[in-house]
Amino acid sequence: MKKLLTLVLTLLLVSLFTVYACAETENVAIGASYEVLGILTDGEGKTHYPDETGDSLTNNVFAQSASYSDIEFVGLNITSEGTSANNGVSEIALDLGEVYPIVNAAVSCSNLNSAGISLPGMVTVVYSVDGENWSEPVSAEYEVEQPADGEVVKAVADLYAEARYITFRLSHNTNWIFVDEVQAFSGDISKPEKPEESKNENTDGEQSAQTPEASEPLGNAPDTAQTSTDWIYITGVAVSIAALIAAIIYRTKKK
Numbered sequence: 001m002k003k004l005l006t007l008v009l010t011l012l013l014v015s016l017f018t019v020y021a022c023a024e025t026e027n028v029a030i031g032a033s034y035e036v037l038g039i040l041t042d043g044e045g046k047t048h049y050p051d052e053t054g055d056s057l058t059n060n061v062f063a064q065s066a067s068y069s070d071i072e073f074v075g076l077n078i079t080s081e082g083t084s085a086n087n088g089v090s091e092i093a094l095d096l097g098e099v100y101p102i103v104n105a106a107v108s109c110s111n112l113n114s115a116g117i118s119l120p121g122m123v124t125v126v127y128s129v130d131g132e133n134w135s136e137p138v139s140a141e142y143e144v145e146q147p148a149d150g151e152v153v154k155a156v157a158d159l160y161a162e163a164r165y166i167t168f169r170l171s172h173n174t175n176w177i178f179v180d181e182v183q184a185f186s187g188d189i190s191k192p193e194k195p196e197e198s199k200n201e202n203t204d205g206e207q208s209a210q211t212p213e214a215s216e217p218l219g220n221a222p223d224t225a226q227t228s229t230d231w232i233y234i235t236g237v238a239v240s241i242a243a244l245i246a247a248i249i250y251r252t253k254k255k
């Protein structure tokens with residue numbers, strides 16, 4: 001009987017931990033593939049501040065300082081061919097590999113004005129489940145209101161939506177933006193911390209990038225949001241029931 005109780009308690013603890021773990025957020029962008037618009041190749045074919053390893057932006061490693069010499073940074077330049085052709089907006093397009101419930105997405109940038117590197121004037125995020133139908137742009141906010149020169153700062157956009165493809169659009173304050181990581185946190189998308197309901201009309205991407213004071217609404221959480229939460233609890237209950245059944249079978253076999 002003692003062994004049976006120990007087994008039941010262990011399984012229940014495991015199931016409760018599973019439920020708890022499901023409620024946490026997880027950066028599902030680690031190791032994800034991405035494409036960058038804005039890396040500068042000059043007339044002699046030299047690439048400046050490139051993505052040396054091809055995984056700098058999703059390797060879950062952050063720069064040690066705001067310095068442009070840190071290898072973690074990828075430099076995005078407003079005069080690059082891609083950004084020039086994109087109305088002066090650089091982009092990082094993430095492919096998470098599969099659809100996740102995304103709570104928020106973040107991009108980490110150097111603020112080193114003394115070296116001519118500025119934070120993006122505005123960061124907006126668009127996302128998609130299928131890569132064809134895209135959301136309205138969502139504005140990201142900097143975690144630090146007035147970042148000091150020499151700080152590395154994250155801009156975070158609350159999405160609360162399902163997405164596989166997430167594109168960060170970075171407008172330039174000066175020629176250079178330096179990025180060391182992008183993140184996308186999956187989790188419970190049913191309870192936005194900032195339930196903004198207001199809807200701004202005429203919200204195309206270009207206008208958004210050119211009007212830093214404009215605030216893009218999150219809109220309503222999609223219908224699938226509640227389903228996601230329900231599944232977390234249903235899974236928890238199901239695992240608990242499975243634990244009890246396992247305990248009963250175990251006890252029966254003992255007899």
Ligand SMILES: [Ca+2]
Pocket residue numbers: 055056057058059060061062063072180181
């Ligand atoms: Ca990195």
